[in-house]
Amino acid sequence: MRAIIIDQDVLMLEILENMIQEIGGVQVIGKFTTPHRGLIEITKIQPDILFLDIEMSDISSLDIAKETKETFPDMDIVFLSTYKQYTVQASKLQATDYLVKPYHEEALSETIIRLRSRRGSMKTTLARQMVCCFKKLQFKYYGRNSEVLDVKWRTPSSRALFAFLIHHHGQFIEKDVLLEEFWPGEEIKEGYSKLYSTIYQIRKTLKSIGFNITIISSKGSYRLELNDVLLDIKEWEQGIEEFPFVNEDTISKHKEICRLYKGDYLEEENYLWAESKKSRMRIQWSHYLKKVAKYYLSTENYSEAIILYLQIQEILPFKEESYFVLMQLYDSFGDRYSVEEQYRLLRNMLYKEYCVEPNEMVQKWYRDWKSRRVREEYKVEELVYSK
Incomplete structure (x- = not known):
């Protein structure tokens, strides 16, 4: 199980992380003393558990918990407090547990056992296969309890060529263009041999993970077809187009659209051919975030507005x-x-x-x-x- 801790008390934050590591079963993937920075990471990586200090100054932890539950209903929230006076509020927000400072190993162990039991018994729902290109190339099952697959590529060339075909999905790309892009300077015979071998490796990899993606060869060209597999950038662009207005009826959909954008288009892959699309999508993303943020400002939902403007700050x-x-x-x-x-x-x-x-x-x-x-x-x- 993956967890994020938000606590303005640095010492207690460190103590809790060390105790969690000693007990085992939970991986702390982020710790924050600034609540809104923590919320950005929650939106990006969607941990299983949020350990949240309920007594932070200058901001309502209960509001943070409420918004987190509305956006990620399956996320477990464990409140942290020096007192027991907030147990009623925690119960109303469907908090999984409540830990009182200073922490005791026995109480924390019981909490982790309870979390493991709850998550193990959660019903999984049908998830769609998805190829992800925001931030880096990944395969996942998209839906409740999203799962990222550990895909083993035979060579860096097979991964890069697959990304290039995804970039041009639905279009025929001439084999000569692929040779010039990936094996420039090679003799024709050797270049074609490497191309055919790499296409074979891609098909084998896709078969090994059970993704219904096909690569069609026709008249000296290749075309990649996604079939029933989702593509995150396509879902994101279609979502923006389908819901041009941000209002009370559409805000839940816009939250879902926002969660798709994990980072710039293939930013960790460093493909030169992706730079133009990366820049275009970054500009489109910043305009979109500002539009959603303006809605939150107009409805005085300042917590959500802060999260979006912190993201805008990261982008620009x-x-x-x-x-x-x-x-x-x-x-x-x-x-x-x-x-x-x-x-x-x-x-x-x-x-x-x-x-x-x-x-x-x-x-x-x-x-x-x-x-x-x-x-x-x-x-x-x-x-x-x-x-």
Whole structure:
């Protein structure tokens, strides 16, 4: 089972991770002291378990848990707390368990046994075969309890040629074009021998994993047919086209569309022929995220808006807009540490890339915000001393 831990207390976070490793049965694949950073990873990798500190300052953990459950109903949530007073709220949110700090090995062991038992008894539903090209080339069963397959390629050439055929799926690609792309400079006879051998290896690999993908040879060309196998980039593009408007009726579908995009198109494969499509899809992705984020802003769902703008920041780190929007969103939660962090990140980025300061509007907003924070803290001190 894979888990993510979100806890603003660094020491308790480290202690819990070490205890989980000693007990075994759960792999901690991410740990975060910043809730919204943790939520981005949850959206990307969809762990089995979320260990969530319920007493984080400046942000509602209950809201985070509620949104996580709505988006990933099968994810187990284990609340972490110094007190037992939140057990009722945890129960209402269908939390799997509740751990009280400081942690005891026996209680944590029982929690892990309970999690293993629950996940082992979960009913699986029919999942569709899918080829994934976002971030890297993968095969998976798409649906509830998605499973990524461990595919063994005979050679790097067979993997690269399959990716190229997927890139042009449904189109005939001349064999001479493939020779020029993958075996330039080879003698014709030797080049064709390597091409035929690689196509044979691809077909054998597809058969070994049971994916119904065919490669048709016709008149000196090859064409790859997906048949009933899904392609993540195709599902993503069709989803955006099918649901052009973001509203209360379509937001659940847009959440599903957002989850498909795990990273740039074949970004970890470093194929030169994929660069143009990668750039185009990145721009399309950023526009799409902004559209969905605007809906969340209009409905005052600031937690979801923060998650999307953090993703936009990852995609377009040299644009000033995301930093400023995030500063304002964090301010709405009263999360002053994250406001200051975003301003610091913005200043560092602008100085490093352009040798300039943030624009005057952003600087003025930050100065006004700092002044307001000072006044609020002064009022709190006055109230404390007056008592």
